[in-house]
Amino acid sequence: TIMAVGKSAQDETWSGKAAFVLAAIGSAVGIGNLVRFPYVAGDSGGGAFVLIYLLAVFAIGLPVLMAELFIGRRGGGTPIAAIQRLAKADGASGSWTLMGWIGMFASFGIVTFYSVIAGWLLYYAYVMVGDIAGNIGANGIAGIASPAFAGEDADGITGRFGALLSSPGKMILFHGIFITISTFIVTRGVKGGIEKAATWLMPIFFFLLVALSVISLIIGDAGAALGFLFAPDFGKLAADIKDGSVLINAVGQAFFSLSLGSALMLTYGIYLGRDTSIPNAATTVAFADTGVALIAGLAVFPVVFAFGLEPAGGLGLIFGPLLLAFNQMPFGALFGLAFFIMAVFAALTSAISLFEVPAAWAKGDNTLDEATRGRRRVIGSVIIGILIFVIGVFHALSQVPTDAADTFFNSWEPFGSLPVIGERTLLDAIDGLTGNVLLPLGGFLVAVFAGYVVTQSASREELGFKSVSNYQRWRFLIRYVCPVVVGAILVYGIGIAPF
Ligand code: PFF
Numbered sequence: 001t002i003m004a005v006g007k008s009a010q011d012e013t014w015s016g017k018a019a020f021v022l023a024a025i026g027s028a029v030g031i032g033n034l035v036r037f038p039y040v041a042g043d044s045g046g047g048a049f050v051l052i053y054l055l056a057v058f059a060i061g062l063p064v065l066m067a068e069l070f071i072g073r074r075g076g077g078t079p080i081a082a083i084q085r086l087a088k089a090d091g092a093s094g095s096w097t098l099m100g101w102i103g104m105f106a107s108f109g110i111v112t113f114y115s116v117i118a119g120w121l122l123y124y125a126y127v128m129v130g131d132i133a134g135n136i137g138a139n140g141i142a143g144i145a146s147p148a149f150a151g152e153d154a155d156g157i158t159g160r161f162g163a164l165l166s167s168p169g170k171m172i173l174f175h176g177i178f179i180t181i182s183t184f185i186v187t188r189g190v191k192g193g194i195e196k197a198a199t200w201l202m203p204i205f206f207f208l209l210v211a212l213s214v215i216s217l218i219i220g221d222a223g224a225a226l227g228f229l230f231a232p233d234f235g236k237l238a239a240d241i242k243d244g245s246v247l248i249n250a251v252g253q254a255f256f257s258l259s260l261g262s263a264l265m266l267t268y269g270i271y272l273g274r275d276t277s278i279p280n281a282a283t284t285v286a287f288a289d290t291g292v293a294l295i296a297g298l299a300v301f302p303v304v305f306a307f308g309l310e311p312a313g314g315l316g317l318i319f320g321p322l323l324l325a326f327n328q329m330p331f332g333a334l335f336g337l338a339f340f341i342m343a344v345f346a347a348l349t350s351a352i353s354l355f356e357v358p359a360a361w362a363k364g365d366n367t368l369d370e371a372t373r374g375r376r377r378v379i380g381s382v383i384i385g386i387l388i389f390v391i392g393v394f395h396a397l398s399q400v401p402t403d404a405a406d407t408f409f410n411s412w413e414p415f416g417s418l419p420v421i422g423e424r425t426l427l428d429a430i431d432g433l434t435g436n437v438l439l440p441l442g443g444f445l446v447a448v449f450a451g452y453v454v455t456q457s458a459s460r461e462e463l464g465f466k467s468v469s470n471y472q473r474w475r476f477l478i479r480y481v482c483p484v485v486v487g488a489i490l491v492y493g494i495g496i497a498p499f
Contacts, residue, residue: 012190017276019195021284024268026198026349028289029205031117032257034343035318037293038300040253042311044246046228048237050294052246056254057290060485063477064260064443065282067450070462072269073278074454078361079104079263082270083449092453099445103263106438107357108384110262112391113427114354115182118347119174119396120319123164125340126174131333147332148323157327161319162401171396176389178344182351183385186359187378190271194352201345208342209292212335213299219329220302228311229297248489256435257289261442264353267360278463279470299339303329318343358384398426436493444486451479 014020041049075082080100087096128148135143135150149157164170185193217225240246255261272278300318303325304311310321326336362380363373450459456475465471 013271013273014195015191016273017281019191019199020268020272020276021281022202023195023198023349023353024265024281024285025288026194026202026346027259027264027268027353028257028285028350029202029292030346030350031114031121031343032253032350033289033293034296034300034346035117036256037253038297038311039317040249041229041297042317044249045233045236045240046311047230047232048234048240049246049250050229051232051237052241052250053253054290056247056250057258057286059477060251060482061254061258061260062282062286063474064255064446064482064486065258065265065286066278066463066474067446067459067478068260068263068265069269069272069278069282070459071446071450071454072266073272073274074458074462076270078364079267079270079357080361082266086454086458087449090453090455090458096445096449096453099442099449100263100266102438102445103261103266103442104357104361106434106442107262107264107354108388109430109434109438111182111351111354112388113395113430114347114351115179115388116171116175116392116395116399116427118178118344118351119171119176119392120164121340121343121347122178123170123174124319124323125337125344127160128333128337128340132337135333144334145331147329148326148336149333150327152327154324154327157323158320160323164319165399166401168397168400171399172393175392175396178348178351179385179389179392182348182355183381185348185352186355186385187381189374189377190356194356197352198349201349205342205345205349208338208345209295209299212339212342213295215335216299216302219306220325221305222302224305225298225301228301228305229294247485248492251485251489252435252440252493255439255443257293258286259350259353261439261444261446262354262434263357263442266446267357268353270360279465279474355381355384355388395425395427395430437490440486440490440493444483444490447478447482447486451475451483 014023041053071086072079072082075084075086077085080097083097083100084094087094131148132144132146135146137143139146185197187193188196237246259265269278272281300322301311303309303322304317307321307325307328309317309324311317322339323336326332326339329335359377359381362384363377364380368376459475460471463471463474465474
């Protein structure tokens with residue numbers, strides 16, 4: 001039996017089921033839920049998309065999530081070692097480790113731009129603090145009731161995002177602060193770093209999220225938001241399904257949001273104790289992540305509709321026009337601050353999870369003794385943090401418009417238009433490559449590996465479903481549904497990839 005291979009020397013573990021579930025939810029809940037979900041839902045027409053998205057989460061995402069977790073736990077060690085051991089135990093080729101390398105590359109690639117976007121959120125939180133301080137300075141404590149940017153005109157407010165993108169120094173500073181905090185947490189390890197961050201930040205996040213959505217539903221256009229999110233237009237749905245893009249967007253969003261295909265949940269599975277039920281934990285994570293996306297929709301869309309903004313605003317929705325809403329409501333600066341703090345917390349618990357994949361690899365194998373592994377975690381994480389920072393600087397610079405006033409940084413602008421990247425900025429190119437190609441490829445390989453390479457008795461034992469029919473349902477989805485649907489998306493993703 002290969003039961004618990006590598007577990008004996010596994011010194012890093014979650015302190016319990018609750019800690020693991022919180023950390024996994026922390027990874028899943030992030031910019032994907034707060035920014036990406038509202039705009040993909042907005043782009044894809046609202047309710048009809050939400051329906052397909054739910055299907056994608058529970059029929060495709062959830063079985064793959066369970067598969068990643070059990071591969072990690074059964075293999076043990078590091079992400080690559082875990083796959084190697086399982087492949088060997090089941091007589092399969094060692095080249096399955098490619099699956100781990102793809103995931104590692106995807107996690108690393110995502111965190112390089114994720115940190116830059118998180119830096120924008122952090123900058124906005126900082127701006128709100130300055131605004132509140134100014135209001136209090138001018139009007140005493142009553143100033144706390146002021147809207148954000150009182151007295152500034154609409155163009156000035158929405159123009160703030162463009163101004164940020166034209167300020168490489170600001171983008172680099174806040175990206176630097178964010179990645180420094182992330183690096184510090186990751187050097188502290190699984191229990192003392194990642195788990196502690198999640199147990200502190202996630203409850204505050206949930207509190208702010210619920211509070212903001214209630215306020216938004218009260219002061220915004222609740223009817224329009226609820227109709228938009230939950231009343232599917234079946235006529236439109238039928239047309240969209242023929243076109244295929246809704247399905248592709250839904251599965252892509254499910255993968256991104258559940259942190260799948262990046263070897264990340266596989267890595268979190270390595271630290272998972274045998275007494276935790278993978279099906280139960282994975283189901284909790286899927287429900288929480290989906291719930292947060294929907295509640296985030298309820299926080300964003302009522303104000304979007306009340307202030308006549310476009311639902312399909314993309315990144316610009318959160319970083320531009322939403323500021324206008326904060327400008328037009330009482331206590332707007334305070335709400336704005338709460339919103340951006342909440343978003344930074346969510347981004348932080350996701351960024352450290354992405355960071356942990358290369359960090360776990362860097363700290364080395366089980367054959368090292370505990371002290372050596374501990375040292376290597378610190379040194380490895382710091383080196384990876386520096387690399388993320390440097391590549392992030394290029395992402396930030398690739399956002400700077402050519403006609404921005406700063407000529408020194410404009411001389412870097414060619415990085416935004418390298419021949420291989422075509423018309424896209426570096427950030428868009430890495431986002432497209434990871435999201436449309438690497439994550440679906442990782443997910444496809446996980447499904448095939450878990451469904452065909454790992455023996456049936458091994459997956460049944462490791463998953464430990466209480467009922468045989470649930471196991472059979474999982475096996476059917478992982479063998480037939482996931483590879484076919486994800487494979488189709490992959491073919492499409494490569495078609496639109498930035499090559
Ligand atoms: N799931 C996180 C989010 O929704 O923001 C971030 C993320 C993690 C995306 C891991 C992709 C990924 F592979």
